[in-house]
Amino acid sequence: MVQYNTKDWIIFIFRFHKSDTFRQLLPLMIFIGIYCAIIRFLEIEYWKLGEESLVRNVSLMHGMLGFVISLLLAYRTNTAYDRWWEGRKLWGALVNNSRNLAMKLSVMLEHESDKHFFQKVIPAYASILSKHLSNEESALVLFEGLDLHIDHQKHKPNQVAKMLFSKVNDLYQSKKLTGDQLIVINSELQSFTDICGACERIKNTPIPYSYSAFIKKFIFFYIMTLPFGYVFSLGYLAIPVVVFTFYVLASLELIAEEIEDPFGLDANDLPTAKMAANIKKQVEDLM
Incomplete structure (x- = not known):
């Protein structure tokens, strides 16, 4: 996404950015x-057409x-x-929900190994969603240090969301999370798939x-x-x-x-990769 100062009128008039329609x-x-x-x-x-033509x-x-x-x-x-703008609001919601989930889990969980899992997988969802929407392959380096694998032939964001739900369920079964705590974090977990579906609706409906x-x-x-x-x-x-x-x-x-497709790689598309990187940094700080 092009970063600019809205008050630089002279630059807007005389500078031709690579995304400027004049070049195209x-x-x-x-x-x-x-x-x-x-x-x-x-x-x-x-033909010498006259005024009466x-x-x-x-x-x-x-x-x-x-x-x-x-x-x-x-x-x-x-x-x-x-x-x-709807795409930007959806990714803003993803940023907030990722931070809220990390904040809640950092308080609820006691074992560092459990915190480490969510510290890696919560940002991984945003990063994989960014690549999924721009039709890029996801890198396994996102799961470095964890025994997790992504099947590139299947829906990748859904696989990560399933990992999150599966881990939360294991924590509940092992009594590391109570039923009330499970209800508290359920809205953030569910929102990931809701946001993914809304983004896919925008991308797949031109x-x-x-x-x-x-x-x-x-x-x-x-x-x-x-x-x-x-x-x-x-x-x-x-x-x-x-x-x-x-x-x-x-x-x-x-x-x-x-x-109209805000998740591509054009100059004016949403900086989803940058937002995913910000989610990673903030989740690591919270946990």
């Missing part, structure tokens, strides 16, 4: 500029459709940001294809017809105007595409 759209912007120049040459120089009135269509496309893009970006495809087609045809009417009133000045219009509209769609 530059080839298409050049193409749109050349296309617009060709339309200008054909209409004015080659009906082609001049094509811009009326853009005036009517501009409001529609702005509504579509506003809804698109808001929906994508809602998914990003924006409907027909909706996303329609917006892309709408932007394409809107931009490709834009020069036909604008070249009469703006001449070659229509080239930068059309290119800039394309940059604005396409950038909004690109931003929405990037943040």
Whole structure:
């Protein structure tokens, strides 16, 4: 995730980060500029269309459709940001529940070997969930010092959650935890699977294809017809105007595409690996 100072206006304007949409759209912007120049040459120089040409009135269509496309893009970006923000809230809950569970167990347990187990496995859940959501393989080094194994062919976060429940049950059977203490920590244990399921729902349910495809087609045809009417009133000045219009509209769609899956490896995705590392540090401090 990109870290930045919201007050650095000058840096925002003149600096082009690798995740900036300008870099991604530059080839298409050049193409749109050349296309617009060709339309200008054909209409004015080659076909010699005059003021009475009906082609001049094509811009009326853009005036009517501009409001529609702005509504579509506003809804698109808001929906994508809602998914990003929900993912951030879920990982915030995972951080808090991991700390609460570690805090409670550090007080309830007396044997260091039991504390050592949870000191390793509680942060391991966050780390494995981070890799699971970004489709990375989990490393067994997370369980160094413990006789635990992860089957990479099965659901990895569920395996770790099962280990936690199994260990808690063993502690209860051996009278190291009372029934009341078991009830106290049950909500944190259960929340791990609830958070995992909610994150998977976000990741595995993209924006409907027909909706996303329609917006892309709408932007394409809107931009490709834009020069036909604008070249009469703006001449070659229509080239930068059309290119800039394309940059604005396409950038909004690109931003929405990037943040609608907040668990990937893009620059603006959630720093789940960093949050998992923070969970590890805090759990070790508590226990």
